Amino acid sequence: MEKTAALNASFTSYSLSFNKILTPKNSMAAVSFLASFSPRIHSLSSPFPSLSIKPKRPTNTFQVRSVAAPTEDVAGFDDMVSGKQRKYYMLGGKGGVGKTSCAASLAVKFANNGHHTLVVSTDPAHSLSDSFAQDLTGGMLVPVEGPDFPLFALEINPEKAREEFRDAAKNNGGTGVKDFMDGMGLGMLAEQLGELKLGELLDTPPPGLDEAIAISKVMQFLDSPQYSKFTRIVFDTAPTGHTLRLLSLPDFLDASIGKILKLREKIASATSAIKSVFGQEETRQNAADKLEQLRERMVKVRDLFRDTDSTEFVIVTIPTVMAVSESSRLRASLSKENVPVRRLIVNQILPPSAFDCKFCAVKRKDQMRALDMIRNDPELSSLKLIQSPLVDMEIRGVPALKFMGDFVWK
Numbered sequence: 001m002e003k004t005a006a007l008n009a010s011f012t013s014y015s016l017s018f019n020k021i022l023t024p025k026n027s028m029a030a031v032s033f034l035a036s037f038s039p040r041i042h043s044l045s046s047p048f049p050s051l052s053i054k055p056k057r058p059t060n061t062f063q064v065r066s067v068a069a070p071t072e073d074v075a076g077f078d079d080m081v082s083g084k085q086r087k088y089y090m091l092g093g094k095g096g097v098g099k100t101s102c103a104a105s106l107a108v109k110f111a112n113n114g115h116h117t118l119v120v121s122t123d124p125a126h127s128l129s130d131s132f133a134q135d136l137t138g139g140m141l142v143p144v145e146g147p148d149f150p151l152f153a154l155e156i157n158p159e160k161a162r163e164e165f166r167d168a169a170k171n172n173g174g175t176g177v178k179d180f181m182d183g184m185g186l187g188m189l190a191e192q193l194g195e196l197k198l199g200e201l202l203d204t205p206p207p208g209l210d211e212a213i214a215i216s217k218v219m220q221f222l223d224s225p226q227y228s229k230f231t232r233i234v235f236d237t238a239p240t241g242h243t244l245r246l247l248s249l250p251d252f253l254d255a256s257i258g259k260i261l262k263l264r265e266k267i268a269s270a271t272s273a274i275k276s277v278f279g280q281e282e283t284r285q286n287a288a289d290k291l292e293q294l295r296e297r298m299v300k301v302r303d304l305f306r307d308t309d310s311t312e313f314v315i316v317t318i319p320t321v322m323a324v325s326e327s328s329r330l331r332a333s334l335s336k337e338n339v340p341v342r343r344l345i346v347n348q349i350l351p352p353s354a355f356d357c358k359f360c361a362v363k364r365k366d367q368m369r370a371l372d373m374i375r376n377d378p379e380l381s382s383l384k385l386i387q388s389p390l391v392d393m394e395i396r397g398v399p400a401l402k403f404m405g406d407f408v409w410k
């Protein structure tokens with residue numbers, strides 16, 4: 001009975017209805033996490049000065065109090081949420097640091113604050129479904145149940161799409177390729193692939209083709225009027241390497257298409273007289289126009305990712321030397337690509353404790369060293385630092401994501 005009562009733990013100042021996800025086991029875990037923010041410990045070493053918990057007397061309910069602190073507005077969420085113009089947030093970083101959890105919690109928070117929100121995963125190893133504890137697979141927009149305003153999720157599997165593309169190329173000698181590429185919003189590229197025999201290159205795909213398919217699919221959705229209502233788009237990106245290819249691809253395509261177009265012009269001027277005799281001039285012109293359209297679309301994507309007014313890349317990391325080093329390189333690459341970065345989430349920081357075991361004490365020291373490294377890193381020190389605690393339960397499902405969102409996105 002006592003455990004059942006604990007299930008009803010109420011986290012009042014967060015207005016958190018956590019009951020749906022609490023089992024007797026993890027409810028105690030939640031309680032122990034929250035209890036670790038006791039005011040006494042907080043005054044010693046808490047890296048989260050705005051949080052403290054005060055267990056109520058013997059009533060089996062717990063209360064998290066939000067204590068006013070100068071750095072209360074750590075993430076600057078008010079700024080992120082304000083305005084109805086469409087904004088894009090891309091969350092990226094090293095594998096396993098918590099990108100999906102941070103992206104999903106941000107999407108839930110946007111949706112709970114009045115935005116029609118879309119969360120997109122471009123990571124071939126998707127975990128959005130796991131994070132939301134709902135089946136979001138299928139490559140289409142799927143509504144997420146729970147938030148106050150509509151939240152949709154889209155899991156794109158670029159590698160699978162490429163496989164399908166390659167199979168279509170083999171089986172249908174090109175026609176199936178066009179149908180498939182049309183479906184992906186890349187019909188004009190298919191024509192070029194056919195004409196230039198680029199299809200053969202799929203056995204050794206050009207860098208970034210997977211990401212091209214991912215971008216193209218998202219743009220296809222967002223271009224259509226029925227999706228114009230989405231005012232916040234959150235990308236849960238693949239680990240660092242993929243992300244950088246994704247960002248540099250529009251430039252790569254822009255350059256290649258530019259070259260192809262020039263080449264075509266030269267060939268065209270030499271052969272147009274002959275071709276027009278055989279009635280092929282119109283087809284050639286049509287294909288060139290479509291290629292130009294693709295180029296323009298990619299330029300649009302590239303500009304979007306670099307638009308400081310509408311786009312922001314949020315780096316997620318953990319307090320280890322390796323992760324911080326990778327984040328620093330990522331920031332440098334993003335700066336080179338002119339992608340706006342303002343925030344750095346340091347996730348999975350050990351919560352304060354008065355009684356560290358030897359393991360925890362060593363770990364904590366390591367984490368503090370990594371945090372110092374961030375403060376002294378030329379690429380990272382200027383970013384808004386968002387510190388997110390390691391919680392001793394799995395963050396799964398909308399109520400848990402809301403819970404995480406409330407301490408990360410303040």
Ligand SMILES: Nc1ncnc2c1ncn2[C@@H]1O[C@H](COP(=O)(O)OP(=O)(O)OP(=O)(O)O)[C@@H](O)[C@H]1O
Nearest residue numbers: 095096097098099100101127348389390391394395
């Ligand atoms: N602050 C946290 N406290 C405790 N567990 C966390 C925290 N953040 C994330 N996790 C857990 O860590 C695991 C990995 O998180 P997540 O899937 O969000 O990472 P990721 O960076 O997206 O991983 P991948 O690179 O594999 O896609 C999950 O089990 C998640 O619940």
